[in-house]
Amino acid sequence: MDFRDREYSRIKRFVLSFRFAFEGIVYLLKKEQNFRIHLLVGTAVLILGFLLGLSAVKMAILFLVIGIVLSLEAMNTGIERVVDLVTEEYHPLAKKAKDVSAAAVLIFSFAAAGIGFLFFFWPLVNLLF
Numbered sequence: 002m003d004f005r006d007r008e009y010s011r012i013k014r015f016v017l018s019f020r021f022a023f024e025g026i027v028y029l030l031k032k033e034q035n036f037r038i039h040l041l042v043g044t045a046v047l048i049l050g051f052l053l054g055l056s057a058v059k060m061a062i063l064f065l066v067i068g069i070v071l072s073l074e075a076m077n078t079g080i081e082r083v084v085d086l087v088t089e090e091y092h093p094l095a096k097k098a099k100d101v102s103a104a105a106v107l108i109f110s111f112a113a114a115g116i117g118f119l120f121f122f123w124p125l126v127n128l129l130f
């Protein structure tokens with residue numbers, strides 16, 4: 002039975018939507034190396050920030066930035082799968098769609114790296130020297 006079927010209660014559809022989103026996360030963890038790398042780096046950054054005693058505001062910004070990177074990576078994968086669904090042939094528009102979608106992740110990753118540099122440079126310098 003289709004989950005959009007009217008037989009399903011609103012509550013059940015609400016719970017199912019979480020289950021499907023969770024399945025998406027499992028898919029990303031199993032199949033997408035870039036997602037795993039971003040998750041690993043993000044976790045390491047949060048642990049380092051905690052150990053260096055960054056302020057609550059800075060930690061909140063780090064959480065936000067890491068969440069956005071992971072979400073963009075997930076959206077990028079979603080777009081790649083849709084493009085693959087539309088065509089398995091080489092197509093200039095398929096290339097543009099995938100390249101631009103990957104560019105979105107890269108652009109924000111540069112911004113995230115800039116924020117990381119601003120937050121960690123002096124605390125690390127003070128710790129090491």
Ligand SMILES: Nc1ncnc2c1ncn2[C@@H]1O[C@H](COP(=O)(O)OP(=O)(O)OP(=O)(O)O)[C@@H](O)[C@H]1O
Pocket residue numbers: 033078081088089090091092093095096099100103
């Ligand atoms: N159907 C296509 N037509 C034209 N170019 C494509 C097509 N599919 C992929 N490409 C090109 O190959 C690149 C890599 O595509 P691919 O689908 O392998 O994604 P990926 O970046 O390796 O991600 P993933 O490993 O998560 O699938 C794209 O960015 C695009 O430039």
